[in-house]
Amino acid sequence: MNFHFLPPEMDKSLAHTGSYDPVLVVLSYIIAALGAYAALKIVAHIRHSENTKKARWGWIMAGALAMGNGIWSMHFIGMLAYSTPDSIDYDINLTVLSGVIAMLASAAVIHIVGNSTVSLKRIAGGGLVLGAGIAGMHYVGSSAMVMDDVIFYDPARFLFSIIAGLLLSSFGLFVFFIVGRHNSSSKSHALASDFFGAAILGLAVSTTHYIAMSATYFFHADFQHVPKSTEIHPSTLGAAVAVAALLVVGLSVIATFVDRHLRQAMASAQESRTAMFDIMRATPQGVVVLDENLNIVTHNDAFTNLLRPISRLLVKGTPLETLIRGWCEAGIVDTTPLDIESYVSAHLQRYTTASGIYEEQFRDGRWFSINTKKTFQGGVIGIWTDITKHKQAELESRSREDYVRKILDNIISGVVIVDEQGTILMFNCVAEATFGYENSEILGENVSILVPHPHRDRHDDYIAAHNSTETPRILGTGTRELEGLRKNGETFPIELGISKLDTEQGRQFIAVVSDISQRKKDKLHQEELERDLMHASKMEAIGLLAGGIAHEINTPTQYIGDNLTFLQDVVGNILAVLRPTHTLVEALKNAPDGCPVDAEELEKLATRLNDLDIDYLEEDIPQAIEQSLNGVKDVARIVLSMKEFSHPSTKEKTLADINASLKNTLTVSRNEWKLFADIELDLDENLPQIQCLPGEINQVFLNMIVNAAHAIQELNASEKGTIALSTRLREDIVEVKISDTGAGMSPKVQKHMFDPFFTTKKVGKGTGQGLAISWDIVVNKHGGTIQVQSHAGKGTTFTIQLPLTAPDIE
Structure with a gap:
């Protein structure tokens, strides 16, 4: 390493001087401060988060990378900011070593101050390590400079740079941890302390660097430097520093993000802890928290009240085993x-495995539900809930269940309860008798066992479809009358009512089943009686109409006969003339020219022609023929109307023309009304056909028209009244109105007019079945309505409404 202290006798004026780029100087400080900020935020995360050992060291390394890079980047940006006359290269090994020193020092500092509790002693120790690391990084990094000059350091300034780094590092940590902690209640103060602490630590790094640079002197050496392969050019170093600087900035941004979320998490955790303790204090349930060794950590007052006789044991650190033995020994x-x-x-074992909920009964009769759960820290929380009332309710519920069971066993219908999967849960006595199964052999079976084919195989699908769509299509049909299957394989008709019940155990279905075999037999018998009654009513109508129809047919038949007799006589006379005429004509054809005609024969022929009265025949014969043809048409019309009216009864509804039915009924009943009423028709020509039983609808119209004629006759036999018939389409309803100007009905009569065998007519005029049968046909068999408006002495209007498509009503 190129490291020398300046001797006192050396002339400092001989040293080379350099200059600084102010922009890079400011940038070097900013990088140092950002690295310190990122590291401090990571330290805060370590201190306030519950991390595993491995995660803690991961965060320490991240903080060391941020701060170490900040220190290293600041140094070399500062070096790049310094310009000298000579070129400077850098030894790559020492350059890397300087960065390692900065990161190791940063890791040591973060480890020292990264505990949950920070003291002044720790701060001083951290400041000492950080200051030493900054100084060590700087002087090792400075030794990495490779140049033609020799570097000397001023001892006083050298020492001052180290002391300044130590003091500023300690002060920065003090501001961040001590001042920031005291102002943590104020978000703005805490944020200010964060930035101020980071700024001071950045100042510690840059101050150490620039004081140390002021202690550095460059003297020209007597040798020329020879470049080595381990040296790096300043431009390469600049790129490395740029990358490191970007890393510092990125870590600063990440640290800010982590800090924000850390603060939120800390606030949330604090709120959660506060809420948890508030809940523990407020809840009526006993709560005890145990550590990983099953020792008491805390408990609430409700837990103390539960175990009042051994409250002396309810202190922090008491083993659970001691507590359990205590409540056993205390009875x-x-x-x-x-x-x-x-x-x-x-x-x-229950607390060790935290296996969920179990129940405990105290000697005084109280019952508790104890729920054990593992905590995140590996401990266990036990929640004791007093369920004494619930247990009492269970006993009462069982009693009620027995009571309900007795009721269900004594009602007249079978009751079967199944779950969502169709499993039979309950089967009362009547159901046993109905299906032939004992309760013990049917419970737990699928309800499809009671359903005959083909619905049995699809029964589970029906229940699943109902559960998903809420469509009440149970047992394969939407009707209530189905078929059941007895144990012996016999099928029989049942009436089924199903209701849905959502319980704590899930959705259940309650089926009420009635064996309607006897009802079906009774219904068949009733239908036979109704058919007999309908037949009798038709016979009554036929008897009523027979004389009138015979009279209606007799009139055209009589004048057809008279006309035929007339034509018979006329034809005889004509033939008597035609034969002699024919003979005379033949004679004339065969006579020789000039042969005279027999005058006597001509005279006879002329006399016969005069006797025929040809003018009379020319007038009366066409009239007779026309009358006869009209008579034939009348007879055909009456017969056709009678045929249409007497449409054979069927069970299947067919399309019918209501207008045509009314006209046919008027025709066959003409003899009943022609002397007493005029007919007014107001028929909708666009009326569509309706689905009905034509023969029975004709009978309704006949009953109404005949009743109208009788009512007019009853009011005034000497003057004609009016019977008005109209048809209209009202949306999907065909409306038929039959009105008369007859005697009308009193309110008392109107109350009973549809009762069977009720009549106000004289003996021989009716049986009282007409309106009762009409009501049954319109309302019960066609789903229609009959409305009546009547006033005594003013007339009656019947309004019949029939749907275009009659429902299938049995």
Whole structure:
């Protein structure tokens, strides 16, 4: 190393002088301060964070890199700022060594002051190490200069540079740790102390450097320097210094980022600790915190109250084993001396593994739920919750469950409860009798065992689909009438009602099942009776219409017969004339020219032609034929209307033209109203066809029209009234109105008019079934409505509404 102290007799004026670039001088200081700032922030992170040993040394190395690079970069930027007449190269080995010295000194300082508690002694020790490191780095770095001159140091200034570095390093650490700690409550004061401390440490580095440079003298040597391969040019050194400077700046930025998040984390941690202790104090649950050796760290007052008889043991550092033995010996739990060891061992095992929640009963009857959890530090936290009321509620709940079970076993329907997977959880007595299974053999089975094919194989999919879509499509259908499967393989009809219940154990389904086999039989019997009644009603209608229809057909038939008799006579007379005429014509054709015609024969023929009265025949024969054709058309129309009206009853609904049905019904019932009422038709020609039972709808219209005619006749048999029929489309509803100007109905009659066998007509006029059957057909079989407006003496209006597409109503 080129290291010499200046002898007193040496003339300093012979030394070479140089100059400084002020920009690089300022830059050298800034780099030193930034390195110090980054290092101090990393120290703060180490001090206030819970790091593993490996992580701590990682942060120490990062801080050493920041501060060491700052010191090293400051030195060589300062060297580059100094200009001399001679060129200067640098020995690479000493240059690297100087950087290592700076980093090792920085690492030592960070290790010394990086503890959670910092004393003045530590600060002084850190300042001493840092100052020595700065001085050592500088003088080793200065020795790395390779030039034609010989370097001498002024001893006094040499010593002063070291002392200045030591003092300023200690003062910078003091400002950062001591002043900053006392002002930590003020964010602005703490931030100021951070920057001020870093500035002083940067000043320590630069002051040491520039005082040391003032102690340095360059004298011309008698030899010429020969470059070596281990030397580096200043430009190369400048690039290395630039990289190091950028590294310092980057670490400073990172340190600032880390510091901000560290402060946030510290604040959050402090809030969390405060909140935790507040919660521990406020919670009614007993809380005890143990360290990794299962010794008490802290506990709350509620825990003390739980173990009041052994409160003397509830102090920091008491082993958990001692505490457990204490509450056994104090009789808090019901254990015998022989059981204590196994009891203590079991409890220690639960806390050692922190295996979750277990329950403990005290001798006084109290129950506790104890939840053990591992902490981040490897300890255990135990939370004791008084669940005595919950246990009492469990007993009451079991009692209620038994009570509910008895109720379910005594209701008249089967009750089956299943979970989301379809597993049977409950099966009451009626369900046992219905399906043939014993409770013990059905519980735990899938409910699909009660479902016949083909729905059995898809039953789980139905439940899964319901759980995901909330669509109430259970057991493969949306209706309530299904088929069940008995244990013996017999299928039978059931009525199923399902409700959903969300419990603490998860979603459950409650199915109420009724065997409707007998109901189905009764329904078939009822349908047979209804068919018989409908048939009787049709027979009544046919009987009612038979005379009128016979009369309607008899009238055209009579004048058709009269016209045919007339034509028969006329045709005979015409034939009597035609034959002689034909003979005469043939004779004339065959007579020789000039042969005279028989005058007598001509006379006879003329007489017969006069007897025919051709003018009369020309007028009456076409009329007779036209009347006969019209009569045939009337008969055909009546027969066709009768055919359409008497549409055979079917169970399947078909499309029908309501306007045509009304016209046909008017035709077949004409004899009932023609003498008493005029018909007014107001039919919507664009009315669409509807899906219905045509024969039964015709019967409804017939009942309404006949009732209207009878009501008009009842009011005034001597004057004609009016029956008005109209149709309209109301969105997806076809509306039919049948109005009359008859006698009307009183409110009392209106209350009972749809009751079976209720009638106000005279004996022989009706059975009282017409309106009851009409109501059943419109409302029950077609999903429609019948509304009535009637006033005594003013008439009645029936409004029938039928959906375009009738629902499938059984």
